[in-house]
Amino acid sequence: ETGVTQTPRHLVMGMTNKKSLKCEQHLGHNAMYWYKQSAKKPLELMFVYNFKEQTENNSVPSRFSPECPNSSHLFLHLHTLQPEDSALYLCASSQDSGSGANVLTFGAGSRLTVL
Amino acid sequence: GQNIDQPTEMTATEGAIVQINCTYQTSGFNGLFWYQQHAGEAPTFLSYNVLDGLEEKGRFSSFLSRSKGYSYLLLKELQMKDSASYLCAVRDSNYQLIWGAGTKLIIKP
Numbered sequence: 001e002t003g004v005t006q007t008p009r010h011l012v013m014g015m016t017n018k019k020s021l022k023c024e025q026h027l028g029h030n031a032m033y034w035y036k037q038s039a040k041k042p043l044e045l046m047f048v049y050n051f052k053e054q055t056e057n058n059s060v061p062s063r064f065s066p067e068c069p070n071s072s073h074l075f076l077h078l079h080t081l082q083p084e085d086s087a088l089y090l091c092a093s094s095q096d097s098g099s100g101a102n103v104l105t106f107g108a109g110s111r112l113t114v115l
Numbered sequence: 116g117q118n119i120d121q122p123t124e125m126t127a128t129e130g131a132i133v134q135i136n137c138t139y140q141t142s143g144f145n146g147l148f149w150y151q152q153h154a155g156e157a158p159t160f161l162s163y164n165v166l167d168g169l170e171e172k173g174r175f176s177s178f179l180s181r182s183k184g185y186s187y188l189l190l191k192e193l194q195m196k197d198s199a200s201y202l203c204a205v206r207d208s209n210y211q212l213i214w215g216a217g218t219k220l221i222i223k224p
Binding site: 002004040041042043045090097101102103104105106107108109 | 119123146148150155156157158159160163165202204206210211212213214215216217
Protein backbone atom coordinates (compact mmCIF):
# COMPACT_ATOMS: atom_id res chain seq x y z
CA GLU A 1 0.00 0.00 0.00
CA THR A 2 1.36 3.38 -1.01
CA GLY A 3 -1.08 5.54 0.96
CA VAL A 4 -3.00 6.42 -2.20
CA THR A 5 -6.08 4.24 -2.78
CA GLN A 6 -7.95 4.05 -6.06
CA THR A 7 -11.34 2.46 -6.68
CA PRO A 8 -12.48 0.62 -8.64
CA ARG A 9 -9.38 -1.26 -9.74
CA HIS A 10 -11.12 -2.46 -12.89
CA LEU A 11 -14.01 -0.92 -14.79
CA VAL A 12 -15.74 -1.94 -18.01
CA MET A 13 -18.22 0.50 -19.48
CA GLY A 14 -20.13 1.14 -22.63
CA MET A 15 -19.79 4.35 -24.56
CA THR A 16 -23.09 5.69 -23.24
CA ASN A 17 -22.45 4.93 -19.56
CA LYS A 18 -21.56 7.36 -16.81
CA LYS A 19 -19.10 6.20 -14.16
CA SER A 20 -16.64 7.71 -11.70
CA LEU A 21 -13.16 6.85 -10.53
CA LYS A 22 -12.24 7.63 -6.95
CA CYS A 23 -8.89 8.42 -5.36
CA GLU A 24 -8.15 8.88 -1.67
CA GLN A 25 -4.92 9.79 0.11
CA HIS A 26 -4.17 10.13 3.81
CA LEU A 27 -0.60 11.32 3.49
CA GLY A 28 -1.36 14.94 4.31
CA HIS A 29 -0.46 15.96 0.75
CA ASN A 30 -1.85 19.13 -0.79
CA ALA A 31 -1.57 18.29 -4.49
CA MET A 32 -3.38 15.54 -6.38
CA TYR A 33 -3.07 14.43 -9.99
CA TRP A 34 -4.78 12.31 -12.62
CA TYR A 35 -2.56 10.58 -15.18
CA LYS A 36 -3.45 8.35 -18.13
CA GLN A 37 -1.12 5.42 -18.80
CA SER A 38 -1.38 3.60 -22.14
CA ALA A 39 0.81 0.67 -23.17
CA LYS A 40 4.30 1.67 -24.31
CA LYS A 41 3.49 5.39 -24.04
CA PRO A 42 4.68 8.01 -21.56
CA LEU A 43 2.43 8.97 -18.71
CA GLU A 44 0.01 11.70 -19.78
CA LEU A 45 -0.85 14.31 -17.19
CA MET A 46 -4.57 15.09 -17.26
CA PHE A 47 -5.39 17.27 -14.26
CA VAL A 48 -3.63 18.80 -11.26
CA TYR A 49 -5.23 20.11 -8.09
CA ASN A 50 -3.21 22.10 -5.59
CA PHE A 51 -4.92 22.95 -2.30
CA LYS A 52 -8.22 21.87 -3.91
CA GLU A 53 -7.83 24.33 -6.79
CA GLN A 54 -7.40 23.04 -10.32
CA THR A 55 -4.08 24.33 -11.60
CA GLU A 56 -3.63 22.20 -14.70
CA ASN A 57 -5.90 20.90 -17.42
CA ASN A 58 -3.85 19.46 -20.25
CA SER A 59 -6.40 19.86 -23.07
CA VAL A 60 -8.38 16.91 -21.79
CA PRO A 61 -11.69 16.22 -23.59
CA SER A 62 -14.78 17.33 -21.68
CA ARG A 63 -15.97 13.73 -21.40
CA PHE A 64 -13.49 13.58 -18.49
CA SER A 65 -14.57 15.76 -15.59
CA PRO A 66 -12.48 16.01 -12.40
CA GLU A 67 -13.74 16.88 -8.94
CA CYS A 68 -11.70 17.61 -5.82
CA PRO A 69 -13.98 18.16 -2.82
CA ASN A 70 -11.09 18.27 -0.33
CA SER A 71 -7.34 17.71 -0.20
CA SER A 72 -7.77 13.99 0.48
CA HIS A 73 -10.20 13.02 -2.27
CA LEU A 74 -10.15 13.25 -6.04
CA PHE A 75 -12.70 11.97 -8.53
CA LEU A 76 -12.70 11.53 -12.27
CA HIS A 77 -16.21 11.50 -13.74
CA LEU A 78 -16.53 9.68 -17.04
CA HIS A 79 -19.29 9.99 -19.64
CA THR A 80 -19.75 9.10 -23.31
CA LEU A 81 -16.21 7.74 -23.52
CA GLN A 82 -14.58 6.35 -26.65
CA PRO A 83 -12.79 3.01 -27.04
CA GLU A 84 -9.46 4.87 -27.32
CA ASP A 85 -9.99 6.06 -23.74
CA SER A 86 -9.32 2.52 -22.55
CA ALA A 87 -6.20 2.77 -20.39
CA LEU A 88 -4.88 2.68 -16.85
CA TYR A 89 -5.81 5.82 -14.95
CA LEU A 90 -3.36 6.65 -12.20
CA CYS A 91 -3.95 9.00 -9.32
CA ALA A 92 -0.98 10.55 -7.54
CA SER A 93 -0.38 12.97 -4.71
CA SER A 94 2.54 15.11 -3.55
CA GLN A 95 3.29 17.61 -0.81
CA ASP A 96 2.43 20.39 -3.26
CA SER A 97 2.79 20.98 -6.99
CA GLY A 98 5.67 23.43 -6.76
CA SER A 99 9.43 23.22 -6.58
CA GLY A 100 11.70 20.98 -4.55
CA ALA A 101 11.95 17.24 -4.97
CA ASN A 102 8.14 17.01 -4.92
CA VAL A 103 8.03 13.24 -5.13
CA LEU A 104 4.80 11.74 -6.42
CA THR A 105 3.07 8.93 -4.57
CA PHE A 106 0.89 6.92 -6.94
CA GLY A 107 -2.10 4.70 -6.50
CA ALA A 108 -2.25 1.31 -8.20
CA GLY A 109 -4.58 2.65 -10.87
CA SER A 110 -8.01 1.98 -12.29
CA ARG A 111 -7.94 -0.18 -15.43
CA LEU A 112 -10.68 1.17 -17.71
CA THR A 113 -12.07 -0.68 -20.71
CA VAL A 114 -14.54 1.10 -22.97
CA LEU A 115 -16.59 -1.16 -25.21
CA GLY B 116 9.53 19.61 -28.57
CA GLN B 117 10.40 17.90 -25.31
CA ASN B 118 11.51 14.29 -25.38
CA ILE B 119 12.69 11.53 -23.08
CA ASP B 120 14.27 8.43 -24.62
CA GLN B 121 14.83 5.13 -22.87
CA PRO B 122 15.04 1.56 -24.21
CA THR B 123 11.71 -0.23 -24.50
CA GLU B 124 12.89 -3.52 -23.05
CA MET B 125 16.01 -5.05 -21.52
CA THR B 126 16.86 -8.55 -20.32
CA ALA B 127 19.40 -9.42 -17.64
CA THR B 128 20.41 -12.38 -15.51
CA GLU B 129 19.79 -12.82 -11.80
CA GLY B 130 22.82 -11.72 -9.81
CA ALA B 131 24.19 -9.56 -12.62
CA ILE B 132 24.34 -5.78 -13.11
CA VAL B 133 22.19 -3.81 -15.55
CA GLN B 134 22.29 -0.16 -16.63
CA ILE B 135 19.14 1.54 -17.94
CA ASN B 136 19.86 4.71 -19.88
CA CYS B 137 17.71 7.79 -20.23
CA THR B 138 18.43 10.75 -22.52
CA TYR B 139 16.40 13.90 -22.52
CA GLN B 140 15.79 17.10 -24.44
CA THR B 141 13.67 19.48 -22.40
CA SER B 142 13.00 23.18 -21.98
CA GLY B 143 15.15 23.69 -18.92
CA PHE B 144 15.96 21.24 -16.17
CA ASN B 145 14.82 21.06 -12.56
CA GLY B 146 15.58 17.48 -11.63
CA LEU B 147 15.36 13.94 -12.93
CA PHE B 148 13.38 11.12 -11.34
CA TRP B 149 13.38 7.34 -11.63
CA TYR B 150 10.31 5.32 -10.69
CA GLN B 151 9.78 1.55 -10.58
CA GLN B 152 6.46 0.01 -11.61
CA HIS B 153 5.69 -3.67 -11.16
CA ALA B 154 2.97 -5.04 -13.40
CA GLY B 155 -0.46 -4.09 -12.09
CA GLU B 156 0.98 -1.94 -9.32
CA ALA B 157 1.62 1.72 -8.56
CA PRO B 158 4.80 3.39 -9.77
CA THR B 159 7.08 3.93 -6.76
CA PHE B 160 9.84 6.52 -6.36
CA LEU B 161 13.41 5.28 -6.65
CA SER B 162 15.68 8.29 -7.01
CA TYR B 163 15.99 12.01 -7.67
CA ASN B 164 19.02 13.72 -9.24
CA VAL B 165 19.34 17.47 -9.63
CA LEU B 166 23.15 17.81 -9.59
CA ASP B 167 25.68 15.96 -11.72
CA GLY B 168 27.09 12.76 -10.33
CA LEU B 169 26.15 9.45 -8.85
CA GLU B 170 23.56 8.90 -6.12
CA GLU B 171 23.78 5.49 -4.48
CA LYS B 172 20.96 3.88 -2.56
CA GLY B 173 21.61 0.25 -1.70
CA ARG B 174 21.66 -1.93 -4.81
CA PHE B 175 20.36 0.94 -6.95
CA SER B 176 22.37 3.95 -8.16
CA SER B 177 21.39 6.82 -10.42
CA PHE B 178 23.75 9.00 -12.42
CA LEU B 179 23.17 12.39 -14.03
CA SER B 180 25.09 14.47 -16.56
CA ARG B 181 23.21 17.69 -17.25
CA SER B 182 25.61 18.82 -19.97
CA LYS B 183 24.93 15.60 -21.90
CA GLY B 184 21.23 15.39 -21.12
CA TYR B 185 21.83 11.88 -19.83
CA SER B 186 21.06 9.71 -16.87
CA TYR B 187 21.29 6.05 -16.04
CA LEU B 188 19.88 3.78 -13.40
CA LEU B 189 22.28 1.05 -12.28
CA LEU B 190 20.90 -2.06 -10.63
CA LYS B 191 23.40 -4.43 -8.96
CA GLU B 192 23.01 -8.00 -7.69
CA LEU B 193 19.81 -8.38 -9.65
CA GLN B 194 16.96 -10.26 -8.05
CA MET B 195 13.87 -11.72 -9.69
CA LYS B 196 11.75 -9.11 -7.89
CA ASP B 197 13.57 -6.40 -9.89
CA SER B 198 11.56 -7.46 -12.94
CA ALA B 199 9.49 -4.32 -13.54
CA SER B 200 9.21 -1.24 -15.70
CA TYR B 201 11.52 1.67 -14.91
CA LEU B 202 10.24 5.15 -15.70
CA CYS B 203 12.49 8.16 -16.25
CA ALA B 204 11.00 11.64 -15.82
CA VAL B 205 12.49 15.13 -16.09
CA ARG B 206 11.08 18.30 -14.59
CA ASP B 207 11.38 21.20 -17.00
CA SER B 208 11.76 24.94 -16.43
CA ASN B 209 8.00 25.22 -15.73
CA TYR B 210 8.24 22.42 -13.16
CA GLN B 211 6.25 20.16 -15.47
CA LEU B 212 7.20 16.48 -15.41
CA ILE B 213 8.11 15.04 -18.81
CA TRP B 214 7.95 11.24 -18.81
CA GLY B 215 9.69 8.57 -20.83
CA ALA B 216 7.70 5.56 -22.05
CA GLY B 217 9.46 3.28 -19.57
CA THR B 218 11.90 0.39 -19.83
CA LYS B 219 10.58 -3.09 -19.15
CA LEU B 220 13.31 -5.08 -17.39
CA ILE B 221 13.10 -8.85 -17.55
CA ILE B 222 15.26 -10.84 -15.14
CA LYS B 223 16.07 -14.44 -16.04
CA PRO B 224 17.33 -17.08 -13.60
